[in-house]
Amino acid sequence: MPAPALPDSSSSKTTLRILSILVFNFANYLTIGLPLAILPGYVHDHLGYSAFWAGLVISLQYFATLLSRPHAGRYADKVGPKRVVMLGLSGCLLSGVFYLLALWFDASPVVSLALLCIGRLLLGAGQSFAGTGSTLWGINVVGSLHIGKVISWSGVVTYGAMAIGAPLGVWVFSMGGLTLLSVCIILVALAAFITAWRKPPVAGTASKQIPFRQVLGKVLPYGIMLALASTGFGVIATFITLFYAAKGWPGAAFSLTFFSVAFVGMRLLLPNSINRFGGLRVALVCFVVEITGLVLVFFAPSSPVAMIGAFITGAGFSLVYPALGVVAVKKLPQENQGSALATYSAFLDLSLGITGPLAGILMAQAGIDSIYLGSALLVLISMALALRLLLRQTSQETSATVSSE
Structure with missing residues (x-):
């Protein structure tokens, strides 16, 4: 864990500094929330697969997060959390690309389902890296004395993004189908990636x-x-x-x-x-x-x-x-x-x-x-x-x- 930093005199200033980093986790979970209410029905109703496969497509993301989480932590210790966040956001972006590919190959349900699964795996790895990296980055910015505050706000932005993402995804899907939804996911991840790239790095300490x-x-x-x-x-x-x-x-x-x-x-x-x-x-x-x-x-x-x-x-x-x-x-x-x-x-x-x-x-x-x-x-x-x-x-x-x- 990073060494403790001197506490800020202003609690609101500390919160703003935390949120300036956790905005990347917000973008991360927005790309998760946008397709969440769409993909189960797409797999079940459009591609014609059972509820088991609809659930599996969603759950693959969580398996990928589970398997990649230790690697995200070690990599953050080695190269710093900024690079981990950028790598995670790249996974989120690529998930949108694979959703597009799945749509283009939906005439072949097996190929379409496979492409969706790849996209969910990339999103899961992206969730792990962007989430772990942004939390560690936030702790490094404000110091380990505020670790509880960073974790608490991380949960707020996470589920705030989910709250916005689910109905927003339904609305976007109604406007332009899976194509427009996938493009929105790509743009959200790309904007966050560019913003993270422009921020100064803070190295972690193993x-x-x-x-x-x-x-x-x-x-x-x-x-x-x-x-x-x-x-x-x-x-x-x-x-x-x-x-x-x-x-x-x-x-x-x-x-x-x-x-x-x-x-x-x-x-x-x-x-x-x-x-x-x-x-x-x-x-x-x-x-x-x-x-x-x-x-x-x-x-x-x-x-x-x-x-x-x-x-x-x-x-x-x-x-x-x-x-x-x-x-x-x-x-x-x-x-x-x-x-x-x-x-x-x-x-x-x-x-x-x-x-x-x-x-x-x-x-x-x-x-x-x-x-x-x-x-x-x-x-x-x-x-x-x-x-x-x-x-x-x-x-x-x-x-x-x-x-x-």
């Missing part, structure tokens, strides 16, 4: 790392809870358009917007809740809220109720990552907390990677409604694990207090 197995052992319980809870986001992001289509309801893209607005809103409204109440307590409340939202989507009799369910799910999921992440990172010494954060984040990538295909199989067997109830049950397991860890933590704190007295 730190001594403990063995990966030790890092994994410390982070594993919190990563498992994160992975299970992240299925709520996965089933909404990947299948909400097909869910609405099966019900004959309009407004699927706005359910993604509602989810993202709730996510961002909770982070802005409750910035100090984790420090005040503790990560595990906040995570427990989040799990209860997320389960409520998923169950509401499962039972939704109409489009507005499903949107409310998506909103509640987003509110619950919002603080899960930082709440569990704070606890996980503190399990490692300061010089290894970067590795802890990267390993912990990999569980999110893994969850989103497998949620699509597994949910597609469940949907084919038990109906599309079942995936939301299934996700709620997985989040319930996370809640039980968090409660167990909290009780153990409380017991240890009580024993320490008694011993000191």
Whole structure:
């Protein structure tokens, strides 16, 4: 991790400096959000493939992110985060190029699907490099004393971009089909690439790392809870358009917007809740809220109720990552907390990677409604694990207090 820098006298100035770097992550996730509500239907309805393949096309992005994340971190340490951001944005740009190629070869569904898959793999690698690089770049700019603020704002710009991207992508698609949508993705990535290229670089500093197995052992319980809870986001992001289509309801893209607005809103409204109440307590409340939202989507009799369910799910999921992440990172010494954060984040990538295909199989067997109830049950397991860890933590704190007295 980079050495701490002197803190800014003005919090707003620090925030602006952070956002001047995280704008690249905004562009990164805008290229992710733009096709998110379009591609499942394109694969399922236009190319004629099953829900499994529609889910797989979306999930390939998350697998690529998972596999490339360690390389992004090491490369950022070696050459600095600026080059990593530019490389990531190049992947985002190329994904748009492959979407165009897929459209041109749509007379051959197999070729078109293969080209879409390549585009999703490039986008996943781009997401990893641009996201990791921009976060490290932001930390280098303002200093490691502000690492929590950088990570928090990274989540805000990420889901802010998703909130804008999904309905914007539907509108662009209605205006010019997949051609115009692909061109927009290319232009967004190109503009961000040029802006990043013109900024002065800030070199990263590699730190001594403990063995990966030790890092994994410390982070594993919190990563498992994160992975299970992240299925709520996965089933909404990947299948909400097909869910609405099966019900004959309009407004699927706005359910993604509602989810993202709730996510961002909770982070802005409750910035100090984790420090005040503790990560595990906040995570427990989040799990209860997320389960409520998923169950509401499962039972939704109409489009507005499903949107409310998506909103509640987003509110619950919002603080899960930082709440569990704070606890996980503190399990490692300061010089290894970067590795802890990267390993912990990999569980999110893994969850989103497998949620699509597994949910597609469940949907084919038990109906599309079942995936939301299934996700709620997985989040319930996370809640039980968090409660167990909290009780153990409380017991240890009580024993320490008694011993000191």
